[in-house]
Amino acid sequence: MDPPRICGHVQPKATASLAVQACRDLRQQRHQTCTGPSARSLSMVSMTAGLLAWRQQRHACRSARRASEVMQTAPLFEVEPATPEGWSSKMGIVPPDDIRRRIRLTRGMLERDILAYLGDTVWEYMVLRHQYQQVVRSPFTESQEVRTIRQGRAAVMLHRSGALTGREREVLLEGAQKVWLQKVRWNFEGIRQVGINMYCCALGLRTLLGYAYMDAASSDKDLTRIINEIGLLQKPGMEDQMLAEITGGIFDPSLRPPGNYFLALAPLGHAALRLYVSRYLCERPLVASEFIYRVKLALRQEELDAASIAFLRDSATAEEASLMQGARERGDSYAFAFECLLGHLALNLPYRLHQIVSEFGWARPLEGT
Known part of the structure; x- marks a missing residue:
């Protein structure tokens, strides 16, 4: 099966409101987020050299001032739903086995x-x-x-x-x-x-x-x-069906509300990102205390906030921006919305999840992307 192709259709209105809101939020916190070199950096880990993408976004203040202007002209990428073989496996672990670069001994x-x-x-x-x-x-x-x-x-x-x-x-x-x-x-x-x-x-x-x-x-x-x-690895809804049979139909499996359950998607996205960061650091042997510290450092909220705004501006699809907007309507942070998106992709489109993570330098880009 051919890998998804990136299409260059421009849909600036899909995420313009998100950019404006991001600009406002960062301006309100300008005196907190723009006072030191560490706050201006969009690197997910300041102690490692693994971040290869988005190097041009070095200053969060400058990104905030230009966010609304760039969003009006920045192309949005559409990913076809087709995915290569192995990415829709029953287990759904990320990244898949042929990408993980396992370690001997x-x-x-x-x-x-x-x-x-x-x-x-x-x-x-x-x-x-x-x-x-x-x-x-x-x-x-x-x-x-x-x-x-x-x-x-x-x-x-x-x-x-x-x-x-x-x-x-x-x-x-x-x-x-x-x-x-x-x-x-x-x-x-x-x-x-x-x-x-x-x-x-x-x-x-x-x-x-x-x-x-x-x-x-x-x-x-x-x-x-x-x-x-x-x-x-049970089938989706199997436990719900078993409970419905045990209770004689009192429990209704259709009670699940429609749409995305953001409070459950965010932890799943956080765990998926932690797998990528952990696998990356495993290739650079560290003592356990330093390993765990670097993983936590990479997943700080301020790092994910800055990265999610850059992602919205540079490469988010209309559907991805809409899902993040739905999570943001609860008044939560951009980091929360970004983790919700990663959790959604881990469940439905892990190939796109790998594309996003590889842009941050935590995974090897796939051929043809």
């Missing part, structure tokens, strides 16, 4: 804490993606305690099921072995709430997911097998 190249952090992000992405397609349970019902307990139980189930290969069992056990000794100083309360055994099992599962996502000896086929065994 991650158990030696990366610290166990980095693999666990990466695996926890994979867990969060798959849980949010699965729950967005259901009505019966909100993504926000999971506390950190519940999250750890579920991961621990899933680890025990996988270990007993025989679904893992010998190497995957080794990774699971290695990730769980005496891990609480390193964490008890700064997460004593979290360990106390769930117990040492459950906490160690949860860290073992996170390490296994990180290994399956990033190691060259594994593949998305193996990751799909593991996630499917956990139960996060």
Whole structure:
């Protein structure tokens, strides 16, 4: 299947109102956002050299002054709905396996804490993606305690099921072995709430997911097998249908309101972006504390606010601008609207998601784009 082509149709009115609003917002905050060189930079990470695109947008103040003028002439790009094979896989993990550039011997190249952090992000992405397609349970019902307990139980189930290969069992056990000794100083309360055994099992599962996502000896086929065994690859609405049958029709699966659920799309988009940033930093070995700090630094709200305004001005389609406008009507930030868009694309058009992320330098651009 041919990859989507970029069309040069000019539709300036679709996002003109967004540009005007962006200009007003930034002018109101001019004395806060335009007082230092770090605020003028649109780089998502000031400590790395990975940001290759939008270098011309170095000053947020200058962008605000010219936003409304540029939006009247800037071309909007339309992406055809067709996507290459593999981008509409059942699992929907991002980026797909043939783009990810896996690492050899991650158990030696990366610290166990980095693999666990990466695996926890994979867990969060798959849980949010699965729950967005259901009505019966909100993504926000999971506390950190519940999250750890579920991961621990899933680890025990996988270990007993025989679904893992010998190497995957080794990774699971290695990730769980005496891990609480390193964490008890700064997460004593979290360990106390769930117990040492459950906490160690949860860290073992996170390490296994990180290994399956990033190691060259594994593949998305193996990751799909593991996630499917956990139960996060059910068809959309399956849990709703089961609840309707159990309650004898009292629960109506059609109760889901039409349109986009922005409060659930934003965390999904945030998790998708965190996967891209984490995969990028995995190629530059760091200690765990620096790795996690750089991921959080890349996802600061002020960075995403500036990047989302530049995205609206330079390359947003009419549909993407409309979705972000719908999220902004709630009075939320541009970063929130941008994460809502990323979550929507992760569910429906991951190829376009990769195009956007690659423009920021967090992924390798695809051939022909």
